[in-house]
Amino acid sequence: MTTAVSFQHVSRHFGTVRAVDDVSLDIAEGEFFAMLGPSGSGKTTCLRLIAGFEQPSSGHIEIFGATAEGVPPYRRNVNTVFQDYALFPHMTVLDNVAYGLMVKGVDKAKRDAKAEEALALVALPGFGGRRPSQLSGGQRQRVALARALVNQPKVLLLDEPLGALDLKLREQMQVELKTLQRNLGITFVFVTHDQGEALSMADRVAIFNDGKIVQVGTPEDIYERPETRFVADFVGSSNVLSPDFSKASGGAARWSSLRPEKIAIERSGAIPAGMMSAVVTVRAVHYQGAGTRLNTVTVDGSALNVMAPSSLGRFADGEKLTLHWSPESVHVMGRER
Incomplete structure (x- = not known):
């Protein structure tokens, strides 16, 4: 070429x-x-x-x-x-x-x-x-x-x-x-x-x-x-997962990237087999028409942004949620910076 x-x-x-x-x-x-x-x-x-x-x-x-x-x-x-x-x-x-x-x-x-x-x-x-x-x-x-x-x-x-x-x-x-x-x-x-x-x-x-x-x-x-x-x-919006958080949620202890739309929400607390997961508290809710963007935080203070489909209804500040995602959705980065 x-x-x-x-x-x-x-x-x-x-x-x-x-x-x-x-x-x-x-x-x-x-x-x-x-x-x-x-x-x-x-x-x-x-x-x-x-x-x-x-x-x-x-x-x-x-x-x-x-x-x-x-x-x-x-x-x-x-x-x-x-x-x-x-x-x-x-x-x-x-x-x-x-x-x-x-x-x-x-x-x-x-x-x-x-x-x-x-x-x-x-x-x-x-x-x-x-x-x-x-x-x-x-x-x-x-x-x-x-x-x-x-x-x-x-x-x-x-x-x-x-x-x-x-x-x-x-x-x-x-x-x-x-x-x-x-x-x-x-x-x-x-x-x-x-x-x-x-x-x-x-x-x-x-x-x-x-x-x-x-x-x-x-x-x-x-x-x-x-x-x-x-x-x-910089590109889009991603959750940058620290090695400690990645390990605690069931993944490798490496810096990783997880896009908000790859995260699923389970209000019942049940976690499907083979999934990585975290329990979070909703800190802010941003309605965006086709979906709702949630700013959440884990018990240890790690922030996670989630894109929830409108079919899941409304969310409230302070609401407790269980999040889960496939290990295949996590991209391990070659280097931190």
Whole structure:
């Protein structure tokens, strides 16, 4: 499989700050790859290194086998879609989309035709004569995509492009982005701090923390089999079980991860054979429609979050519950941090 982007021991320092710290990574051609992490974790700096807006302090970057260091952004076969879209307000939608082709010296008739094709790709045919101010947020996001795609880049970089949209539109655009990427076959590198976006769209996800990649894998790998406490805590919501708690509840004395939806509730106190278990007290109840999230605590003070289905009815603060779960639901982590 062809490698679209390769990082080989790449670092980027700003004074004493190691924004990117010895990152090695290969992104395949045609892959939808997400970089996920908290603010300041290094993911956006990595995106800027691919785009050419930053240069590495050390290490080596290749884009489709060609050395990227020292190559200016306009000479790289990549395009970037930013969160704020950066559309020119005084230009029509068509001229915004065609802008990159104009800079390259493409004649007007040809660039307008290509811009119309790009608008059709993002489901905006006939919108070329409008101004950005006449569009909704979702439509402006599509125009920004069309402007990036009209140059036919081999790699499309997306820097939190859905962050300015409301929840319903963001979910709609997640589906549209994934479909567009599949149809075009272009390598997408998507930066986000939203775990739902990364898990629902990406073929693989890299989790960043403190300038380093702490885990790379499929969305299922990342969610079901976190390698560290940081990944378990950051991606979704997980119960990180200490070695003492794991042993007391019937498992191995190792740091482990247990997702709230894997825990069953038994109000009668009975525990099915072969299950791990704990007796807890409900500390807080959070109704969430399809289910209820319970914050509970064991006698020894260990906290357990549980997702209870609505069919179990209501719960009350202070209620005693018996929890049980399958040993197969517990993932033993490779390391604590």
